[in-house]
Amino acid sequence: MSIEIQNVNKRFGNFQALSDVNLSIKHGELVALLGPSGSGKTTLLRIIAGLETPDTGKVIFQDQDLNSSEVKNGEVGFVFQHYALFRHMSIFENVAFGLNVRSGKNKPSKDEIKERVLKLLKLVQLENFHNRYPNELSGGQRQRVALARALAIEPKFLLLDEPFGALDAKVRKELRTWLRRLHDEIHITSVFVTHDQEEALEVSDSIVILRSGKIEQIGSPDEVYNKPKSPFVFHFLGDVNLFHGRVQEGKAKIGDVHVETPEHSEIKDSEAVAYVRPYDVEILRNAENGIPAEIQYIHSTGRNVRIELKRQDTGTLIESVLEQEQYKELNLLPGETVYLRIRKAKVYVDDFSI
Template sequence: MSIVVDNISRRFGGFTALDRVTLETKPGEFLALLGPSGSGKTTLLRTIAGLDFADEGHVLFDGQDMTGTPAAERRIGFVFQNYALFRHMTVADNIAFGLTVRKRRDRPAKAAIAAKVAELLELIQLPQLGDRYPAQLSGGQRQRVALARALAIEPRLLLLDEPFGALDAQVRKDLRGWLRRIHDETGLTSIFVTHDQEEALEIADRIVVMRGGVIEQIGTPAEVQSAPATAFVSSFIGETNRLPVTRRDGAAIIGDGLATVPDEARGQGGGEIHIRPHDVELAQSGAADALPVTVLASRPIGRSRRITAELAGIAEPLTFDLPVAEEAAAGQSLSIRPVRYRIF
């Protein structure tokens, strides 16, 4: 199913959670809403679900206006960060809930519900645990049960609010890949909220980067990484060294003339240059387009060497990834040339 979010605004008292947000998904897409807390990503997800309602704007499912439709009638699967499993029901009853509360004429027969539950328990790889209670399961198992419960109603759309937020790092990694496989198997359009950029980059088809109730950029993981639309996206996704620049006639002067690099966009005035740690190379000392840094620390990490260095007049230390063969000792001076960078 395709979803259109058209000019949605939402205010809570004086706080603007969403400010004229517009968004469109393709059928079968796996979309990530990524942003820091307070960016409006959860409000947007809840608005799509019908658990919250916008002050202005429309939500359309396959071209049909759903703006005022209550959640119960939208047929969406919603997965909560804290699972929200019904603690007094067994796993099987939890999964069956969405079917057993249906009106009699829409409700499948008992045997059909049981078969559906068994099928879903198989899908989440917990076939033996139907009789357990949520309290008897691990966090990862609970979240899988929550997903099965959401899938039981055969939703048109799957919405996940920080689905791995309450889990520890290893379980989170395993579940990520698993969730992506479930998505590919079911072919459901899915939207998930996360503040973890690594998670979004790893499993989403497209990423919606949000800040302060506004969408900063929508793009594939490759696009948001290599062509960030704003300084915020650039610094929020992946590591970035940020330095002040002065732009003049196609050149960008870093700091007080520490180095001068070409500025293809030919901007004018002050700005900020973003250099990713691995987008640099070692240069001849004294090169005009290289940064004269002093090494603070150096340690090999895998196939690269992570250098922490300081630059005269810049308070924040910088980080660079050089080939592991490049020995560098603390206190040593290096010339670091930015190879790829973006100026905002």
């Protein structure tokens, strides 16, 4: 099922929670709604679900308006942050719930229900747990049951609100990979809310970045990460250093450091800010065309080493990430003066506020 969101606006009292949201979700796509707290992600998800009505605009499913009563008929599978399984029901009964409560000819036979539930439990790799109760499972396993339960009603689309939010980092990571694989297998149109950039980048086909109720950018993980449309997106998708300077005819000049910015070749001379990821800040021992900086702290984070530096010209703090090998070669120590170069930057000329 494809979902078309057209000119959706939503206010709560005086507060504009969503402004003119337009979004097309293709059939079978896995879409992440990503944004800081309060940016409107859950409101948008609830509008898609029919749990909230937009003030203006509409949501069209496969060319037909879907109202909330149709949602109740089981078009949508939900998974929330807290798995909310029924504690007094076994895992089997939990997954079967949505089918057991059906009535008349909509209710599958006992054997059909059994077959479908066991198939789903196999899909979420919990086939041997059907007799257990929720309190006998780990958080990650419970969340997988919640997903199986949502899928049991064969929804046309799946909505997930921070599905892994309540879990610890390691389990979150495992479930992410697992959700991606599951989606590749069943290809159900899915929308999930997250404020975790890594989760969105790793799992989804397409990311919608929301900021104060407006869509800031829509694109594949690769597009939003490598071609962020605004400083906000750049900042939101990872650690970043800001270097203030000027752009002159396709070159950003930051002190003695020059970075090519062909996209700004028509600009004669303007103030600009270069956004640079920590692993694109190069550290050199020699001074030639580098920005002098003093090493403040060195933290090893396993595979990488994070170096905090202070620019000597402006006093700004800069973060660089090196691979262990590079770090060993450079033989760096806190208190030393080194020189910074920018390997790659995204340069913004006009609106560089975040």
